[in-house]
Amino acid sequence: MNNTATQLRYIYHDLIPMLRERKYGADYNTSLFKGPWGALLFMFYYEQYADDQADNATALLEEIYAEYAPEKGDNYSFCNGHTGPFWLLEHLTRHEFLDLDINELASDFVTATILQSKFHLEHQNYDFLHGSSGMCNFLIRFAGRPDVAEHLEYFVQTLWNNSVMTDKGRSLPFFYTHDKPEGIFCNSFSLAHGSCSLLIIVAKIYEAGIAQELCHRLISESIPFIMEHKNTFTDDSLHALYPAILDGKSTQSRLSWCYGDLNVAMMLWYCGKLFNEQLWKEEALHIMRYNMRRDTDEAAGIMDNCLCHGSGGIAAFYRRFWFETQDEAFLQCANHWQEKAVEKITFPEDHSKHGIKMWLGKDKQWEYVWDLLDGSSGVGLSMLSQLHSQPLPWDECFLLS
Template sequence: MHTSFEIETDIDLIEHHLEDILGLIEADKSDKFSLFRGNIGKALFYSYAFKYTNDINHGMKAIKLIEKSANHLLTGQIKAQNIHLLSTGFTGFGLVINQLKRDEIFDLELEKELAAFDSVLYNTALQEIQQGNVGFMLGPMAAVYYLSQRTLANPAIEKYLETIVDALWKVAIRDDKGLRYINTFSSTAKPRLDDTVLNLNHGFCGIALVLLEIYRLGICQSKIYTIVNEGIHFLLSCKRPIDFAKGHYSFFPTCIDEQSPIDSEKNQLYYHAILGWCNGDLNQILLLYTAGKAFKNQSYINIAEEVGLASMLRKTPEQTKLKNPYFCHGTSGVAHIYKRIAERSGNDAYLSAHNYWIQQTFDYITEAQTNNSYVESAGHLIDGAMGIGLSLLSHISEEELKWDNLLLL
């Protein structure tokens, strides 16, 4: 745990970094309709900067960017084939609007505009799932997640979700090894299209976390219970012991090629996953804690604890593959995820990992500031300065900041 002196030092240092990041975003000239690399992400950042500082200028900038993004949607400038996508589609915009209302930052009068997209998102998501594209970040599951937040606003959505869960049931592979999905999100996909994907951004973890949110609403509980449990059964069949002496740092692979032996060179590479938001053991720790609590399954919670506490031993770049301060593949994201794992598990031991990676983030920011990429990525959320800033805000804020709900945290 931090001493009061360390906390005060963190606040001073973080507020200094936040001023730098705000300056970089202000100077950033990119004008894209995007959550990850554009105006929607900037609106999110300014909104939470406003919530923390009460500086009305940040709030006005957020509103201006939201209005600009809404106009982009309403004038038909978004590509129809992208409408369901998290970053460049309607979904990211809708999730941000929902979250700003939930966190009582802004309650924007956009219900009519949001409602116009419900059936379009449903039909697009259903079609994508039926074609085997089942991922979160580049697939339809972010749109399904968004729809799950609108059941009170639109009663028709409950039926939409029932149909979507049924479609996920039908496209799953089910046998004595368990349940899994072959994600066809891209014809040039890496991993190959016949590899089973287990991670959060493209694979089973992301699917299951969305389904558990629908389960929480009391929708399709029996079918979701089976999908998630059978999927975890397959996931646990892939679990292997860690052995730092042999360079085995991960319990779980990010993907698995079922056509090759588990000890094949290709599958061994899949076990060398980054410690991060998008891939690796932190994904499965979150899933196991969430499913364990939802299903009252102590075995899942025990496995999550085993993997989670062991993951805290990974600290070097070789063990973690962390070499920058960003959110998706960097230290600020790992710090933030450990904070959420501590909350979800009720185990404060994870806060030591959270605090460790916050300190590492300070060092990596200093290093990143020496090259142009830090400035050039100022307007990026998961791979730029905005994601760092939001993670640091969450570290020092006395209020709970739930911006990360957009990312299934």
């Protein structure tokens, strides 16, 4: 099964009974990245951009939303908590998949999210997937509310207060290593968990007209710190330009959405465009061009085709930079990684499981996965983008647009 349209159709129809029969753990009922809400994101895009005769997403969303209880539980994380479903509803409304009064629907939820974000800030949890910054990224869409604007200013001030000025620039040591017997807080050049997502979100807060002087200063002092930690390289180097985590253990990183070079490039490009900083934009382009040479799974440090840390995610970065620059080399690189992603698609022969085969680490090894972050829903979205000459905004949830 190697025809892209056929594979997309399989992914889509595989998700329907999985969602209809709720074949996912209760722990993921509220999850965008690992649960039904991310699968719905793919289904809406599939129906809009691949098969306009298919019509299951809205009915399934209505069923799942009818059972959803946002007032229960205190997990508001973007990855697995309540912020994810409401992000999806806002996204689908803004891009005209749905016709909702999202401000009315989300009114009380936004108030509750502010409180949860404050709680995580008090406990130094700034994480994009699991902490305050993911919640604030959602809240930016409601920045016209005075309470939201006040909280976003508080978020930026808290980042500033807990950052550390060094001789290399401003350090954002907010990543906790969870090492045994005791973890440490350090910098991480990451969209999922570190500085790259924080600086993009601060840039978005600047764009919303909030705390602009402090936002600009925080960004302009933090970027030199990241660039000062660039690894040395030669014309034939195949290692990373930037480390994933500054924990003193390694200066390396794989090509992935979650950590490393592509993360730094995306952040530099976003901030460079906003503030017209040519040096940042040039470094972003250099990072993307340099990493074209890491064109094998081994050199890239990947095993599968997922969005988080596989070939589908690499393709999404390069396709985004193609849209931004119209540099044909980026398009060719995106096509290369997308072809490798398609080649890796493996469905269960007996249809006993949902999803496609993914590498889940040394403990679980290969398993069939259907979700947005690590499974077929995310791979399907990356494939849809590859089929279209215009950018598809699903990648907003990954901070790629």
